[in-house]
Amino acid sequence: MITAIRELQMPNSSSISEFLLLALADTRQLQLLHFWLLLGIYLSALLGNGLISTAVACHHRLHTPMYFFLFNLALLDLGCISTTLPKAMADALWDTRHISYAGCAAQVFFLLFLFSAEIFLLTIMSYDRYVAICKPLHYGTLMDSRACATMAAAAWGTGLLYSLLHTVNTFSLPFCHGNAVDQFFCEIPQILKLSCSTSYLREVGLIIFSACIFLACLIFILFSYVQIFRAVLRMPSEQGQHKAFSTCLPHLAVLSLFLSTAIFAYLKPPSFSSPSLDLVVSFLYSVVPPALNPLIYSMRNRVLKDALRKLFIYFFLQH
Numbered sequence: 646m647i648t649a650i651r652e653l654q655m656p657n658s659s660s661i662s663e664f665l666l667l668a669l670a671d672t673r674q675l676q677l678l679h680f681w682l683l684l685g686i687y688l689s690a691l692l693g694n695g696l697i698s699t700a701v702a703c704h705h706r707l708h709t710p711m712y713f714f715l716f717n718l719a720l721l722d723l724g725c726i727s728t729t730l731p732k733a734m735a736d737a738l739w740d741t742r743h744i745s746y747a748g749c750a751a752q753v754f755f756l757l758f759l760f761s762a763e764i765f766l767l768t769i770m771s772y773d774r775y776v777a778i779c780k781p782l783h784y785g786t787l788m789d790s791r792a793c794a795t796m797a798a799a800a801w802g803t804g805l806l807y808s809l810l811h812t813v814n815t816f817s818l819p820f821c822h823g824n825a826v827d828q829f830f831c832e833i834p835q836i837l838k839l840s841c842s843t844s845y846l847r848e849v850g851l852i853i854f855s856a857c858i859f860l861a862c863l864i865f866i867l868f869s870y871v872q873i874f875r876a877v878l879r880m881p882s883e884q885g886q887h888k889a890f891s892t893c894l895p896h897l898a899v900l901s902l903f904l905s906t907a908i909f910a911y912l913k914p915p916s917f918s919s920p921s922l923d924l925v926v927s928f929l930y931s932v933v934p935p936a937l938n939p940l941i942y943s944m945r946n947r948v949l950k951d952a953l954r955k956l957f958i959y960f961f962l963q964h
Contacts, residue, residue, distance in 0.1 A: 693939025
């Protein structure tokens, strides 16, 4: 990866050696306020996702397909929020905007890798829930350990290839419209604005193609949840229906927010673009889901809460 970034840096190193990210605030007081706010969000995301991944790894009762995918989701969320927020916090604390060319390319690479892998993983998770609720007799066959490992590896591998393709294509372009990125992290739509070559249309085409794939994932997820809700409505127990709806609806809400804002950020027409709107949209898809997912997926999960409780008891007994 480092070698690829260095190769990408060579054609443009004579013109641009660093980028300037968007400042979150103009006054020192607001910068410090943003720092503490982002630090609180970051620590809560680290704590939530870290607890989920530790609980799933340590408790054999959670070694099932659903929790295996939740473990992978927690790892992806940890990576996603760690790619953007530490740099934004450092910029706010030290009143700086600079990011190196290689650092910007690395940020784009890891963001796309983790975000795309998460979208594919969420699609797999919706299929897992569909099979568990709508085809329970075939669940053990369709979702055995080998199938789960293969699907998770496919999500990570596809995200890696997808990210590499977009990163190489974007940073092979010449940049002659300055080096100011109108975002608090390196984002492809903002970087393409700096290109002075018509070759950027090739990357735009790739973005549109990718958006179609992610839209297909969203349609598949929605279809899975429709089938799940139909099966739930046939349950004789109202308590079971309420539990299923109260669990699935928050998942679907956060997922829809993540996908819709991400697709909007990459496909919105220039007439809809403004620094404040771009900042809000990017925050909604890059920061909010990784911070909320631990709460959403554990809020009404009794098994996971019991595992976390035992983890805390064990920790305090050891100390």
